[in-house]
Amino acid sequence: MRGDARSMTLLRPRSVEEALRLYAKHPGAVPLAGGTDFMVAWNAGEANGCTILDLSRLAPWKRITETKTGVRIGALVTHREIQLHPGIRKRLPLLVQACATIGGRQIQARGTLAGNLANASPAGDTFAPLAVYEARVRLRSAGASRALPLLSVFTGVKKTALAADELIESIEIDFPRRPARQCFRKVGTRAASAISKTVAAGLLWFSSDGRVREIRFALGSMAPTVRRLASVESLLAGQKPTSRLVEQAVELLESDVSPIDDLRSTRAYRLEVSRNLLRAFLSTSR
Amino acid sequence: MIELTVNRKKRRYRGPAFKRLLDVLREDFELTGTKEGCGEGECGACTVILDGEPVNSCLIPVAQAEGSRVLTVESLGASSRLSPLQQSFLDRGAAQCGICTPGMLMTAVAHLRRGGAADPEAVRDALAGNLCRCTGYQHIVAAVVDAAKRERKRRSRAR
DSSP states (O other), X not given: OOOOGXXXXXXXXXXXXXXXXXXXXXXXXXXXXXXXXXXXXXXXXXXXXXXXXXXXXXXXXXOEEEOSSEEEEETTOBHHHHHHOHHHHHHOHHHHHHHHTSSSHHHHHHOBXXXXXXXXXXXXXXXXXXXXXXXXXXXXXXXXXXXXXHHHHEEETTEESOOXXXXXXXXXXXXXXXXXXXXXXXXXXXXXXXXXXXXXEEEEEEOTTSXXXXXXXXXXXXXXSOEEOHHHHHHHTTSOOOXXXXXXXXXXXXXXXXXXXXXXXXXXXXXXXXXXXXXXXXXXXX | OEEEEETTEEEEEOSOTTSBHHHIIIIISOOTTSOOSOSSSSSOTTEEEETTEEEEGGGOBGGGGTTOEEEOXXXXXXXXXXXXXXXXXXXXXXXXXXXXXXXXXXXXXXXXXXXXXXXXXXXXXXXXXXXXXXXXXXXXXXXXXXXXXXXXXXXXXXX
């Protein structure tokens, strides 16, 4: 079975207000941004008969707004546009690196950060950087607006905290102070067309006496949703990262995640690779 | 009715607005140069240039292309007068079965028009979303590198 265009009902709002009104009236409609996920299912005949809320004409949501302290990325901004934005390249390089690993150029040119979030795949490549940057996700409905911390957006595999009439309006990120160390790593079979086995992002700041002032480390594909390594982070905070402490942190990693065996990898492999990534990040000599 | 510009000509489409851009190009506009490979956005055979960016036309409902500028492989050379990139493909033997070729060409054209780098690494990165099942990658990369070098020379002469 293939996608049948005649079976689809297409709503095409011209303004944000119209989109929110239409969505309140048709809560079962599928919001469509770049379509790089939905259209795959539709082509396979798995989504015929849907009502689609096409967001592509909402010009205000296509903007990236930069201030001195941070950036607001509109819901329709693509992975490609994020990679090309000078302010994001300079201050949020882990997000740029993550966007560069999502599919090939063609997918990056259409797929959006907000669409990625709304899909809530456990393997979303941008989520680990967004988690260490402590991004906020702004949600809009016809009557209200609220912001959620990134980690509260995901409630399970492909599940989000969005209400039936809420759309993602933007992703807000404060620029962090310059970290002493940062890393993004995606481990998968083939960069452009493979979904990750594990994704890691880390930020690290030292105090003047060489102790860890703050560390943020997040893993994707290692639990139903992206995880910050809370126990690892608190073990290291305020300490000198001696090789003994690093090994303790690496041992502790398992308590912060719950990886599974699936068609892409095994629990054991994912744990081993994640431990190696954490160890390498903590041990890199400056 | 949906209006869009295809290969620099205004075109009008009447039909279901959720029809894929790929199918509108092939069936309604009779531009059959664009091929369907996987239909999943993995292989890049259906690549066209939409407002300057290479995209998979199998993943775009035509409604989302309203008012846009689309370039397909038919916008390159004709068989009597090939584009420089097409000539490079021919010179380097960069096509076997040919199904991936229109998509490869359009992704490469987008890279070249952006002034993309001519080194093989950058070309491979630009072409990462295009698969070739005859595994002719070496020849394809060589062809694009040749064309990119020529394009860079042309640009520096023009300056």
